Amino acid sequence: MKRDQFELEICANSVESVKEASKGGADRVELSGNLYEGGTTPSAGILIQAKKRSAIPVFVIIRPRGGDFCYNEEEVAVMLRDIEMAKNLGADGMVLGCLNPDGSVDHETCSRLIEACGDLPVTFHRAFDMTRDPREALEAIKALGVSRLLTSGQKNKAIDGADLISELHKQAGGALKIMAGSGINENNINEMAQKTKIRAFHASLSDCVESKMEFRQKEVSMGGLAEIPEYTRKITSAARVRKMIEVLEGI
Secondary structure, three states: OOOOHOEEEEOOOOHHHHHHHHHHHOOOEEEEHHHHOOEHHHHHOHHHHHHHHHOOOOOEEOOOOOOOOEEEEEEHHHHHHHHHHHHHHOOEEEEEOOOOOOOOOOOEEEOOOOHHHOOOEEOOOOHHHHHHOOHHHHHHHHHHOEEEEOOOOOOOOOOHHHHHHHHHHHOOOOOOOOEOOOOOOOOOOOHHHHOOOOEEEEEEEEEOOOOOOOOOOOOOOOOOOOOOOOOOEEEHHHHHHHHHHHHHHHO
């Protein structure tokens, strides 16, 4: 594929990752916090610095907490404020999604949030993967007028949801782009692209970086869970971004 025939979005939760994504040639970043909770709205400080350091568009996830995607009115008020903040700080797009208790797309709340985004492009995020009926949900999302839908095909890893992603791509037509994400990397991107025929991909492409801490407290876990690392963190690798782009260009 020619470079203008596909797009690569990098999921970033730090200024370092934003810089690496830009350096590697990604098309844009999705900026978020708390990736261990699936991503929440990043701080104003991170967004300000990310915009300073990035040569590519920065999309901001609008999600007030981890857990489900069914929000009360106070949480909706928070999201509206966060959209206002992100717009004022130069965000290039928003990433959001809300569901009803029955697992359908919350059209009313999503519409309010999208209206607040103004002219900025909007991606409907992986709240979609928690819907009861993906084909029904896609029609609801198409009606919202968003630019993209991020999905893993309702599986933990997008490669396992490739069949559904392919079906969604056909159903979407030209109304919006289907963007595959979750577990996509330079080793499986060829298979993913060939199976689904989609041309938009979302990945972190990160490496683990050791903490500079010399003293390490072994009796306390600040995250509350032993499986959340205290002395390593993941940062996007420009080399891995370039490698994925090379693989896609070779298809």
